[in-house]
Amino acid sequence: MKIPLAAIHRLSLYYRTLLGVRDDDFISSDEIAKRTGFTAAQVRKDLAYFGQFGIPSKGYRIDELKRTISKILGTDKAWDVALIGVGNLGMALLAYKGFEPQGFKIKCAFDNDLRKIGRALEGVVIQDISELKPTLKKEKIRIAIVTVRSDSAQEVVDMLVKAGVTAILNFAPIRPRVPKDVDVLNIDLAIELERLAYFLTRSEKRR
Amino acid sequence: MKIPLAAIHRLSLYYRTLLGVRDDDFISSDEIAKRTGFTAAQVRKDLAYFGQFGIPSKGYRIDELKRTISKILGTDKAWDVALIGVGNLGMALLAYKGFEPQGFKIKCAFDNDLRKIGRALEGVVIQDISELKPTLKKEKIRIAIVTVRSDSAQEVVDMLVKAGVTAILNFAPIRPRVPKDVDVLNIDLAIELERLAYFLTRSEKRR
DNA sequence: AACTGTGAAATTATTCACAGCT
DNA sequence: AGCTGTGAATAATTTCACAGTT
Numbered sequence: 516m517k518i519p520l521a522a523i524h525r526l527s528l529y530y531r532t533l534l535g536v537r538d539d540d541f542i543s544s545d546e547i548a549k550r551t552g553f554t555a556a557q558v559r560k561d562l563a564y565f566g567q568f569g570i571p572s573k574g575y576r577i578d579e580l581k582r583t584i585s586k587i588l589g590t591d592k593a594w595d596v597a598l599i600g601v602g603n604l605g606m607a608l609l610a611y612k613g614f615e616p617q618g619f620k621i622k623c624a625f626d627n628d629l630r631k632i633g634r635a636l637e638g639v640v641i642q643d644i645s646e647l648k649p650t651l652k653k654e655k656i657r658i659a660i661v662t663v664r665s666d667s668a669q670e671v672v673d674m675l676v677k678a679g680v681t682a683i684l685n686f687a688p689i690r691p692r693v694p695k696d697v698d699v700l701n702i703d704l705a706i707e708l709e710r711l712a713y714f715l716t717r718s719e720k721r722r
Numbered sequence: 723m724k725i726p727l728a729a730i731h732r733l734s735l736y737y738r739t740l741l742g743v744r745d746d747d748f749i750s751s752d753e754i755a756k757r758t759g760f761t762a763a764q765v766r767k768d769l770a771y772f773g774q775f776g777i778p779s780k781g782y783r784i785d786e787l788k789r790t791i792s793k794i795l796g797t798d799k800a801w802d803v804a805l806i807g808v809g810n811l812g813m814a815l816l817a818y819k820g821f822e823p824q825g826f827k828i829k830c831a832f833d834n835d836l837r838k839i840g841r842a843l844e845g846v847v848i849q850d851i852s853e854l855k856p857t858l859k860k861e862k863i864r865i866a867i868v869t870v871r872s873d874s875a876q877e878v879v880d881m882l883v884k885a886g887v888t889a890i891l892n893f894a895p896i897r898p899r900v901p902k903d904v905d906v907l908n909i910d911l912a913i914e915l916e917r918l919a920y921f922l923t924r925s926e927k928r929r
Numbered sequence: 930a931a932c933t934g935t936g937a938a939a940t941t942a943t944t945c946a947c948a949g950c951t
Numbered sequence: 952a953g954c955t956g957t958g959a960a961t962a963a964t965t966t967c968a969c970a971g972t973t
Contacts, residue, residue, distance in 0.1 A: 519964060523920050527913040531895065543932065552897060555932095556966055563934055571972040572931040588916045589923030596915070607814035608911070613895055617912040618919075658918055681925060682918035688738065688820055690759065698921040700914055704815070705824045706734045707907055708803070708865070709795045711889035712825075713730050714905040715864055716796030718888060726942060750954065762954095763944055770956055778950045779953045 522561045523588070525553060529561070530584045536577055543574035595622035597656045597680070599671050600663035601631055601641050604686060608660060609637045621660070623650055627667075644674070651678040658682045665689045672699075729768045730795070732760060736768075737791045743784055750781035802829035804863045804887070806878050807870035808838055808848050811893060815867060816844045828867070830857055834874075851881075858885040868892045879906075 532550045536542060544558040551558075562568055562575070565587050569575045585591045596614070598605055598621050608614075609621055626632060627644045634641050642650060651659075659680045663671050668687035675683060676697055683699045685691060688706070693699055739757045743749060751765040758765075769775055769782070772794050776782045792798045803821070805812055805828050815821075816828055833839060834851045841848050849857060858866075866887045870878050875894035882890060883904055890906045892898060895913070900906055 517963080521964080523917055524913070527910075527916045528897070531913075545932080554966070556968090557964095559933065560935080560965080567934070569933045571933045573973075574932065587920070589919035590916055594915075594919055594922075603814035603817040607810035610810040611911060613910075613912045614915065617916060619912065619915050657922055658915070682922045684914055684918060690735070696925065698918060698925075700918055702909065702914060703734075703820075704818065705820045705826065706731070706738075707891055707909060708801075708821065708826050709734045709797055709824060710730055711865055711891060711905060711907055712796035712801055713794070715801075715889045718903065718905075724941080728942075752954080761944070763946090764942095766955065767943080767957080774956070776955045778955045780951075781954065 516564060518564045522564060525551070525557070525561050526584050526588060528553075529558065530581065530588070530590075533577055533581045533584070538578045538581075540577055541570070541574040542577050542580070544569070546574070590618045593618050593620060594658055595620055595654055595656050597622065597647075597651055597654075597659040597675075598624040598639075599626075599644070599647070599659060599661050599675070601626040601628075601636070602662060602664075605660075605662040606636060608662065609639060619658075622654060622656065625650075644671075647674055648678040651675075651680065656680065659684070661685045661687055661691075663687060723771060725771045729771060732758070732764070732768050733791050733795060735760075736765065737788065737795070737797075740784055740788045740791070745785045745788075747784055748777070748781040749784050749787070751776070753781070797825045800825050800827060801865055802827055802861060802863050804829065804854075804858055804861075804866040804882075805831040805846075806833075806851070806854070806866060806868050806882070808833040808835075808843070809869060809871075812867075812869040813843060815869065816846060826865075829861055829863065832857075851878075854881055855885040858882075858887065863887065865889045866891070868894055868898075870894055872896045 528551050529547055532547060544555040547558045548555040568580055568583055596619050598609060601624050621639060624639050624641050625644045625647050626641050631641050632643050657680055659675050661668060661671055661683055665687045668689050669691050672691040672693060676693055681697050685699055685701045688703045690701055691699060735758050736754055739754060751762040754765045755762040775787055775790055803826050805816060808831050828846060831846050831848050832851045832854050833848050838848050839850050864887055866882050868875060868878055868890060872894045875896050876898050879898040879900060883900055888904050892906055892908045895910045897908055898906060
């Protein structure tokens with residue numbers, strides 16, 4: 516069956532909602548919908564893509580549902596992550612507290628600035644970019660976050676692919692080319708602001 | 723006419739591509755498609771939502787198209803932006819060089835940490851959060867970036883709405899409630915990693 | 930009675946394919 | 952001849968609505 520990509524995103528949000536609810540109880544699709552802003556039918560359909568977890572007339576067992584979603588998303592295991600580019604944004608992500616609760620740990624960091632190499636931040640020693648491949652192979656790292664400037668982003672992505680990385684969260688404002696078995700998720704901060712500017716322009720026109 | 727939200731996102735990417743091309747020439751939908759990874763029909767349809775800019779047998783005038791897209795997105799004007807929460811991520815965004823070329827300028831920053839208030843970063847003096855409403859009103863700021871911890875995010879968003887902000891880029895891992903004339907774009911970094919983990923889990927199963 | 934799971938219908942988005950302009 | 956603009960066709964996603972289960 517073909518699962519809409521958007522469903523995965525919603526699943527993450529359902530999971531977040533469940534974290535704020537007492538465990539030892541049931542929750543209905545209606546209640547999840549209310550708390551996340553989606554519709555009840557959508558919640559049920561999304562969950563049904565992956566099996567039948569609900570009990571008619573009661574809803575979903577919260578603790579079970581949490582475990583199930585976590586397993587679907589793959590956040591039931593811990594994932595080690597590599598960070599490439601320890602500039603402002605990279606440092607902020609190193610210090611970001613939101614990753615570990617979801618099972619992600621930035622295990623190693625790389626930069627090409629000699630002044631940074633060898634320094635430790637948040638318990639992670641910054642390594643020279645030339646160490647990238649051996650370290651990633653050794654640590655069996657499959658996920659990387661790219662926060663380098665756009666002019667070296669493609670080069671870094673190529674190195675990551677060669678080092679066996681298959682999932683990349685890219686903050687550089689380019690869309691890197693990768694083999695099709697590698698997943699890239701692009702976050703372009705300026706583009707997000709552009710979308711807001713579009714809405715703003717529209718709504719000001721409407722007045 | 724109803725314009726798909728995704729079309730706006732693509733428009734931003736077309737624009738980025740055009741920046742890397744000589745001005746005084748034409749470009750075909752096919753060429754734009756090739757450079758952005760979408761299809762030519764999609765490029766033409768997206769542009770056609772907003773008017774007829776192309777010349778049959780030649781393509782689109784690059785300089786004109788750039789101006790046109792910029793106008794559609796609203797990036798032809800400069801936008802002043804407020805930043806709330808000068809933690810690691812907030813500081814990184816303050817220093818981020820990618821906003822200004824697209825017409826966004828972080829004009830003021832707020833925090834509630836007394837040790838930070840009064841300090842200047844990147845030429846922006848950090849103000850006490852109590853100054854938020856008067857400053858935003860005075861500066862007529864409509865766009866805000868929220869990088870506070872999740873437990874105060876809703877409160878901050880409420881303040882922003884009261885101060886007249888109608889577009890919010892939110893990095894706190896909650897979905898704030900806002901009146902329907904306010905647009906919120908949520909970037910949840912952990913959720914993005916969860917999507918990658920999902921792909922990774924799937925592709926490992928396939929082997 | 931209450932709530933799930935799911936086909937069918939409706940809606941939304943994308944792709945096709947070609948008439949028409951330069 | 953080449954490339955746009957766009958209706959029509961197709962595909963994807965969401966919503967509806969209800970049969971079935973507890």
